[in-house]
Amino acid sequence: MSKGNGKSASKQESKKSEMSKAGVDQELIRQLAALLTETDLSEIEIETDGLKLRVARQVAQAVAHVAAPAPVAHAPAAAPAAATAAEAASHPGAVSSPMVGTAYLAPEPGAAVFAQPGTQVSEGQTVLIIEAMKTMNHIPAPRSGKLTAVLVDDGQPVEFGEPLFVIE
Structure with a gap:
């Protein structure tokens, strides 16, 4: 073992000792x-x-127990809805979250939403708010166009990079 390695190891032990x-x-x-x-x-x-x-x-995680089994006809209907959300997220017009927080679709509870699917939005127009660390961050439309999908629910936690909405 060389002297350099011995010194390095003793420095690490000394640092661990200082931390403890x-x-x-x-x-x-x-x-x-x-x-x-x-x-x-x-x-x-x-x-x-x-x-x-x-x-x-x-x-x-909350687990719901159902007394009667769900009808089989309803199970396939959930798959297309999930596929539609995944397709919208991969859409070239999808706008992703710039931060982690809680998404709000309206300026305050009970107020009208900023924008609904099918409405025209202008570049810079607030489309939703993300609350992060008690700060309300207005998320603007990055471009003008038609808002075709909102991919989050009001009050839903969002992660950085998660698709929020689609503008075409």
Whole structure:
């Protein structure tokens, strides 16, 4: 083993020792945990000054039990709807989310939506709002055209890059 490798290994051990002496910033962990809940994310990972921290939570999924089996005729109808959403997402006019947050289709609860499918929108016109970290971010139409599909529901959490709507 060369001297350089021995020094490097001892530096790493010394750094680990310093981290355990100093401890992990518990306030940072609490803030990240609160952010998970606030933004409805399942996991956050950060890396700073050689320290990598991952905070994750398990999200319980609701399971509905049906007393009677669903009619078979309704099962195939769901597949075309899913296919239509996938096709709209891959459409060249699809506009994706610039951030993680919660999508709102209207300026406030009970108000009329910004734009409905079939309406003409102008470049820069607000089409929806994404709330991220208690900030309401107006999402403008990147180009003028006909809004052919809205791919998210009001109050739905969205991820970065997720298709929001289609403008032709």
